[in-house]
Amino acid sequence: MTTATVVTAAMLAIGDELLSGRTKDKNIGQLAEVLTLAGIDLKEVRIVADDEEAIVEALNALRARYTYVFTSGGIGPTHDDITADAISKAFGLPCVHDDKAMELLGAMYERRGLEFTDARKRMARMPEGAAHIPNPVSTAPGFIVGNVHVMAGVPSVFEAMLDAVVPTLATGSKMLSESVPCPHGEGDIGGPLGDIQKAHPDTSIGSYPRFSENRFSTEIVVRGRTTEAVAAAAADVRQMIAALDRKKAG
Amino acid sequence: MTTATVVTAAMLAIGDELLSGRTKDKNIGQLAEVLTLAGIDLKEVRIVADDEEAIVEALNALRARYTYVFTSGGIGPTHDDITADAISKAFGLPCVHDDKAMELLGAMYERRGLEFTDARKRMARMPEGAAHIPNPVSTAPGFIVGNVHVMAGVPSVFEAMLDAVVPTLATGSKMLSESVPCPHGEGDIGGPLGDIQKAHPDTSIGSYPRFSENRFSTEIVVRGRTTEAVAAAAADVRQMIAALDRKKAG
Numbered sequence: 339m340t341t342a343t344v345v346t347a348a349m350l351a352i353g354d355e356l357l358s359g360r361t362k363d364k365n366i367g368q369l370a371e372v373l374t375l376a377g378i379d380l381k382e383v384r385i386v387a388d389d390e391e392a393i394v395e396a397l398n399a400l401r402a403r404y405t406y407v408f409t410s411g412g413i414g415p416t417h418d419d420i421t422a423d424a425i426s427k428a429f430g431l432p433c434v435h436d437d438k439a440m441e442l443l444g445a446m447y448e449r450r451g452l453e454f455t456d457a458r459k460r461m462a463r464m465p466e467g468a469a470h471i472p473n474p475v476s477t478a479p480g481f482i483v484g485n486v487h488v489m490a491g492v493p494s495v496f497e498a499m500l501d502a503v504v505p506t507l508a509t510g511s512k513m514l515s516e517s518v519p520c521p522h523g524e525g526d527i528g529g530p531l532g533d534i535q536k537a538h539p540d541t542s543i544g545s546y547p548r549f550s551e552n553r554f555s556t557e558i559v560v561r562g563r564t565t566e567a568v569a570a571a572a573a574d575v576r577q578m579i580a581a582l583d584r585k586k587a588g
Numbered sequence: 589m590t591t592a593t594v595v596t597a598a599m600l601a602i603g604d605e606l607l608s609g610r611t612k613d614k615n616i617g618q619l620a621e622v623l624t625l626a627g628i629d630l631k632e633v634r635i636v637a638d639d640e641e642a643i644v645e646a647l648n649a650l651r652a653r654y655t656y657v658f659t660s661g662g663i664g665p666t667h668d669d670i671t672a673d674a675i676s677k678a679f680g681l682p683c684v685h686d687d688k689a690m691e692l693l694g695a696m697y698e699r700r701g702l703e704f705t706d707a708r709k710r711m712a713r714m715p716e717g718a719a720h721i722p723n724p725v726s727t728a729p730g731f732i733v734g735n736v737h738v739m740a741g742v743p744s745v746f747e748a749m750l751d752a753v754v755p756t757l758a759t760g761s762k763m764l765s766e767s768v769p770c771p772h773g774e775g776d777i778g779g780p781l782g783d784i785q786k787a788h789p790d791t792s793i794g795s796y797p798r799f800s801e802n803r804f805s806t807e808i809v810v811r812g813r814t815t816e817a818v819a820a821a822a823a824d825v826r827q828m829i830a831a832l833d834r835k836k837a838g
Contacts, residue, residue, distance in 0.1 A: 354794055357630045358763070359621030360809065361796070363613075366635070371609030380607045382642070385616070385633035388794075392632070415774045416795045417782035447775075457778020476799065492797060513608070524665045525697075528707020532667035544604055544638075545666045546611070547742060549726065559610065 345510035347373055348382045348400040352393055352411040352421055353491055356385050364493045365410045369500065376504055377512035378406065388412055393424035401428075401486050406507060408500075411491030413480065415457040421488060422463045422481075429483055431465040438470065439463075439479055446477045464488075471499045515561045516572045522582045523547065523554035530578045531558065538571035540564070595760035597623055598632045598650040602643055602661040602671055603741055606635050614743045615660045619750065626754055627762035628656065638662055643674035651678075651736055656757060658750075661741030663730065665707040671738060672713045672731075679733055681715035688720065689713075689729055696727045714738075721749045765811040766822045772832045773797065773804035780828045781808070788821035790814070 349369050355361040366383055373380045381404060386392040393412075400407045412421030426433035439462035447454045461478035471480030471487065473495055480489040480499045489499040520527060524547050535543045541562035548555045558575050562568040599619050605611040616633055623630045631654060636642040643662075650657045662671030676683035689712035697704045711728035721730030721737065723745060730739040730749045739749040770777060774797050785793045791812035798805045808825050812818040 354792065354811075355796060355809075356616075357620055357633070358624050358765075358811070359617055359619075359630075362617040366606075367609055367612040369609075370607055374608050380609075381637060382646075383607070383633075383635035387631060396632075414795075414797060415778040417778070417785050418792075418794050452775065455775055455779060457782075458775035460778060461775075476804075492799065494799070515608075525702070525705055525708035525711075528665040528667070528710060529705055532707075535667050542604065542668075544668050545664075546605060547664060549742065549744070554726075559605075561604075561608070 343377075343510045345378045345406070345508055346381050346404040347378050347406040347408065348384070348404040349380065350393070350396050350400055350407060350409045351383065351385045351491075352388065352409060353385075354387050354418070356411075357387055363410075365491070365496045368493065368497055369408055369410075372500055372504060374513060376507065377509040378507065379510065379513065388418045388420055390420055390424045390427065393421065394428045397425060397428045397486065401484060405485065407486045408503075409486065409488045410496050413461065413478070413488060413490055415455075415460045419460065422460075422465070425483060425486065425488055426465040429465055429486075431467070431483070433463050434466045435459060435462045436464050436468070436470075436481075442477055442479065472502050474498050474502075511563045513561055513563060514565060514568050515559055516568050518558045518560070518572055518575045518579070520545075520556040520558050520575075520579050522556060522579065522586075524556055525554075526582055527556060527558070527578065530581075531575070534571060534574045534578060537574065538562075538567065540567045541571040543571060543575070593760045595628045595656070595758055596631050596654040597628050597656040597658065598634070598654040599630065600643070600646050600650060600657060600659045601633065601635045601741075602638060602659060603635075604637050604668070606661075607637055613660075615741070615746045618743065618747055619658055619660075622750055622754060624763060626757065627760040628757065629760065629763065638668045638670055640670055640674045640677065643671065644678045647675065647678045647736065651734060655735065657736045658753075659736065659738045660746050663711065663728070663738060663740055665705075665710045669710065672710075672715070675733060675736065675738055676715040679715055679736075681717070681733070683713050684716045685709060685712045686714050686718070686720075686731075692727055692729065722752050724748050724752075761813045763811055763813060764815060764818050765809055766818050768808045768810070768822055768825045768829070770795075770806040770808050770825075770829050772806060772829065772836075774806055775804075776832055777806060777808070777828065780831075781825070784821060784824045784828060787824065788812075788817065790817045791821040793821060793825070 464481040468481035718731040
């Protein structure tokens with residue numbers, strides 16, 4: 339058996355609006371899906387307010403612990419967009435108007451016949467030396483500093499930035515999964531499914547209850563890093579379901 | 589001016605499926621809305637895997653810092669439902685089959701003609717001495733230990749449990765808000781809006797960009813704990829918009 343490479347990640351979603359319920363986050367689920375497909379394990383997510391101390395503390399905890407950190411939100415032009423300052427502070431770097439970003443933004447506003455206001459110039463600010471993440475939607479770049487990828491909160495922009503970032507990441511062995519629909523409720527499968535998990539320690543077996551038309555059923559998901567491991571555990575799950583079918587019919 | 593009472597909260601959403609992208613969380617937004625209406629400030633959210641160490645660490649950090657903690661997920665009958673054990677461990681309490689929960693569940697399964705399996709009995713487990721959170725949807729109770737409210741991950745059950753819990757909470761001065769739609773993009777309003785924020789320190793002014801039909805506009809949200817404070821800041825925001833309208837027209 340080959341050793342699987344594990345690459346881990348965390349997300350830090352930033353914004354008062356996520357915590358007030360005004361905005362329902364869409365980026366966490368998007369990032370989770372994209373990273374899973376890329377073979378990167380999203381291990382933790384935090385949501386914090388537009389509060390410098392909260393951002394710095396969460397970022398420093400996460401960037402020390404995981405291979406990559408992805409942030410969303412707080413990189414627009416208004417006073418409540420403090421992510422660039424907070425990230426700079428967390429890294430102990432000056433937060434500067436990046437030359438290349440000033441050029442990109444200046445040219446874009448000139449094309450559009452709009453004044454390049456001080457507020458708009460805020461969007462060129464990032465920790466000194468940070469690399470850009472291109473923004474094909476609205477120009478203002480995200481940025482990369484250390485293992486931290488700083489991206490926009492607007493879902494269409496977040497998604498576009500993520501698409502640009504993913505090919506640059508070290509990816510791990512892809513986590514494979516197989517779903518087995520199960521007509522029995524969790525209360526019926528809990529015992530035998532726990533035994534199957536114990537017998538297949540190289541997989542992670544999850545069971546997700548469904549409640550519809552007044553009865554419970556389950557979706558069982560077997561995850562693992564090799565086709566063989568997943569197939570072997572999934573076969574045992576199917577045997578378990580067949581045995582429960584017979585028991586109910588008998 | 590009366591002093592506002594501030595009551596804070598955090599959420600800990602538990603489950604591998606949230607981090608793999610298989611399930612898109614719906615409970616965070618629901619909790620955020622309900623707490624905001626109740627005058628409780630949701631300050632932080634964390635999402636962690638079904639991993640005892642991760643749950644214990646996050647829970648202990650959050651419960652020490654905020655008035656209330658709300659958890660979702662991991663209280664079902666299968667081997668991957670480890671929330672009751674992890675919460676007990678975080679509090680240094682034994683995790684036991686609660687007598688009252690055993691009665692409730694036993695009676696329910698008897699009515700339904702279903703075997704009260706060991707797996708189903710797992711749903712009666714909670715830290716010794718914990719209080720119940722009633723579950724009108726599927727009987728198995730959530731529980732309260734210290735300032736921590738442990739609830740189900742299935743959104744219909746989470747919501748029902750939350751409805752039962754909210755009337756029992758100490759609530760703070762309700763955060764009031766007023767939304768002002770603004771036809772100007774963030775780049776135009778960023779400067780003057782920052783000045784308005786400075787002039788109204790007892791409010792929190794957020795601006796949220798919208799991008800549709802190829803142009804940017806903004807929704808400006810003024811939040812505060814008194815009607816007067818919110819109205820005064822919102823009036824200044826409207827004046828700012830009128831000034832920008834004149835500038836564009838001129």
